[in-house]
Amino acid sequence: MAEIRSLGAGSGLDLDGLVQRLVAAERQPVETRLARNEARFQAELSALGSIKGALSALRDASQGLAGDAGLGVRTATSSNPERFTASAAAGVAPGSYSVEVVSLATANKVATDPFAAAGSQVGTGTLTLGVGGDSFSVTLADGAGSLADIRDAINRSPDNTGVSATILNEDAGSRLVLTARDTGAANTVSVAAAGGDGGLAALTTLTELTAAADAVVKVDSFSFSSASNRVDGVIEGLTLDLVEADPGNVETVTIAEDRSAMIDKVSGLVDRLNGFTSATNRVASYNADTGEAGVLLGDATLRGIEDRIRQITGSQVGAAADPFGNLPGLGITTNEAGLLELDEAQLSRALDERPEVLDTVLAGEDGIATALGAYLGDVLASNSLVANREEGLRSRLDGIGEQREALDRRIERVEARFVSQFAALDGLVAQLSQTGDFLQQQLSNLPGPAGGNN
Template identity: 35%
Template sequence: MALTATGIGSGLDINTIVGVLVDAEKVPKEAIFDKTEETIDAKVSAIGTLKSALSNFQDALEKLKDGESLNQRSVSTGESTYLTATADKTSQSGSYNIQVEQLALAHKVAGTNVTDPTAAVGEGSLDLTVNGNSFSVNVGAADSLEDIAANINSAEDNVGVTATIITSDAGSRLVLSSDTEGTDSQISVVANDTTGSALNDMFGVGNLEELQGAQDSIVHVDGQKITSQTNEVTGAITGVTLNLTDADLSKTSTLKIELDTEAVKTNVQGFVDSYNSLINSIDKLTKYDSDKDEAAALQGDSMVRSIESQLRNMISDRVTVGSESVALYDIGIEADRYGKLSVNSSKLDSAIETNMAGIEGLFSTESTGLAVRLDDLVEGYVKTGGLIDSRNNAYTSDKQRLDSQREAFSLKMELLEARLFKQFNAMDLVVGKLNQQSSGIVNGLNSLPGVIKNSG
C-alpha cells in the first residue's frame, strides 16, 4: 500500500524531525550573518558620524585659513549720514575727520520727446561711447523707442549704458544713463541715418539733452582733499573703503578704526570648541566599555587612529611667522593629557595686544599655517573619492558579499531540507512495508492448524 502522508508508515513526526535538524545547522549560521550585518551597519553609521564631525571642524578652519576672521577691524562712523566704511586687515587703528564735499554723479542724456513711444522712430544705427569704449545698436525701420531701449540694454557688447523711457507732460523720450559715476564715464552718441534724418533729429548734435552732468566725488580726510570717480573711495586711507552717501562740506564725520578683539577671541574659541567636538566624537566612536564588555563600532580602527595621531601632532607643531616661531601655546591655547584644548584668556589677550601678526600667521600662513594644514588633512578624508568614501565602498562590498553568502546558505538549507525529507520518507516507506510484512506473518502464523490463539 502506497503512503499518502509523511510519517504514516513509521509513526514518526518527520516534519518536526527535519525542521529540528535543519534549524540545528541554520540558526547558528544565521545568527552569525545577523551579527556580521549589524557590525557592518554600525560601522557605516559610525563612519558617517566621523565624516560629519570632520566636515564641521573643516567649517571652523575655513574662517581662519585666510586670516581675515582673525584680524578683523571694527569700524565706526557714529551717527553719520554722509558715509559708511569698511576696513580690511591692512588698515591701522586710528581716528579720522571726514567731510564730504560732493557726491559722484552718473552722466545722463536724453533724446527729443515723441508723442507715442511705440511708434517707429527711423532707420539706421546709434553708436554709443563711454570712457573711450564703444558699441553700436542697429535701429530697424519699424523699431520704436521701446525697441531701441531693449536692444541697447540687451547688447552683449554694451560698455556701460542703461536705456530707459521717461514719459512726462512733454511726451516720451529715451534716456541714456552711464552705469558708472564720474567724469570719465560720460556718454556720447552718434546717430547714423540710412533713410531720412529721424535718428539725428532725435539724438544728433543739438538734439541730445544732458539731464545730469557727470561729476566726481570729493571728500576731505583730515583736511586733505581726495577726488574719486565714484562714491566708493578706496586708497585714501590704507585698507579702508569709504562709501559716500550724502554731501555737506560744513559737516564733519568721525571715522574710528580698531582691531576687533572680540571677533578674534570668538574665532579662536570657535576653533578650540570645534577641535574638542571632533576629539569627543572620535572618543565615542572608538571607546571600549569595560563594564559592559562592549566596544564601539570603530574601536581599534586604523584609519581613526591615524586621524587622531595626525591631529595631535599638528596642533603641537610650531609655525614660522616672519622671523619668529609661534605655537598654539604661545597664544594661550593649551592641551590637556586627554588631547582636549582650552583657552588661557589672559595669555590670549596679551598675544592679541602684542603679536596679532603672530596669531594670524600661526593659522593662515600659506602651506604651513595650522588651519591650512589641518584643512588639507581633513579634506583628504572627506572629499569625494577620499579615504572615507573608500572605506564606505569597502563596507558596501562587505554587505554585498554577506548578501551573497546568505543567499547561497539559504539555497544550501533548502537542499538539505529536501534531502532529509527524501531520506526520511524513504525510511518511512521501508518501515511501513516491514510493518505490513510483519503483520502478514503474524496473521499467517495465527491461522496455522493447531495454533492456539491467546484470547487474552
C-alpha cells in the same frame, strides 16, 4: 526553497517538520555570523562617519583661520555715516585717516526731443545705443516704431550693455529718457540710427540731464577718483561707500582690530577640537564599569589621526622660549575631562602685549591652524586612509549580501537533499508498514493459538 507538501504521508512521521528543523540548523550558524559581521561593519561605518564629520568641521575651522584673512578681523568706523560708511578686510593695519567726500559718482542721463505722445510713431530701422566702450542694436519694424515700442525694445534686448529706457511725459510732450546703468565718467550714452524710413534719426538729438562723473574722495588730503560710489583701493583692504558729497568738510575713518570677533574665532577652533575629542571618546573608548568598548577602540587609523592632531596642537611656534608661541600661551589649556578650555582674559592679555600673535601662532605659515588645515585636508581627501577605510567597510557590507545569496542557494540544495532522503525513508517505512500489516493479517488467519480462529 523547495516546497514540501506531503512528506511523511506514507510513514505518518513528521518528516516535514524534521526537514525544516534540519535546514534551520544548517542555516543558523552562518546566518548568525553574517548578521554579527554586518552589525559590526555597520557600526564601524557609522562611527567612522561621526569621526569624519568632526574632522571636517575641524578642517573647515582651521582652514578658515589660516592665512591673512583668518584672524586679523578689523572694524572700520566712519565719524559721519551720513557722508560715508566703511568696511575693512582682515589684516589691514589699524589706523585713522581723514576723508573728504568731494563729489559722488553719477550715471549719464539723456533725453530726446519731445514727441506728441508715448504712442506716437517715430520711425523704423536700426537704433544703435552705446555706453562706455560697448554698444548694442535694436531693430524697429513697420507698425512697431512708436516711442513706447522703442523703450520696450531697448529694455528687453538680450544684448543690452547697460542702458535703461523710460518715457518722461511733460507739458511739451513725451521724451525718451536713456540712463546708463553704471556710474562713472567713462559711461556716457550715445545713440545712432540707420536704415528704415529715417524717422529714428530724431532720437539722435539728445539733451543731457545728468553728466557722467566719477566720484572724488580725498584721503589724508590726497585725491582719488572712482567710477562708482563704492571706493576700493585708496587704502588696500579698505572700502568706502560714499553716501553724500560734502566738499570742504573732513571726516574720519578709524580702522581697529575686532577683538571680540578674533576671540570668537579662536573659541570656534577650540570647540571643533573638543568636538573631535568627544566623537573619539564615544566610538573608541573603554568603559571599565560596564565593560563596553567603542567599535573603533584600538583602530590604527583613528589612533594615528589622534596622535598627529595632538602633535600639531601641542607644538611650539617660533622661539622655544616664547611664552606666547603655543596654545597655553594663548589661554588654551586642557581640563580634567581631557577637553580644551579658552581663557579669554589670557588671550586678551596676549593680544595686548603682542597684537600679531594670532597671525603668527595660529594663522601664520608655520601656525597651528595652518598645519591642522593642511593635514586634515589630506586626511579627508578622496584617496585618503579614511576614504579607503570607508570604501573597505562598504565593500564588506556588499560582500555580506553576496554571501547571503550564496547561503540561500546552498540551503536550497541542502533542503532538496533532505527532502529526497526523507522521501525515500518515508517510502521505505510505508512499505515496511504495509508488509507488517500483511503479516499480521496472515498470522491472524492461522488456526490455533497463534491465529485469530479457534
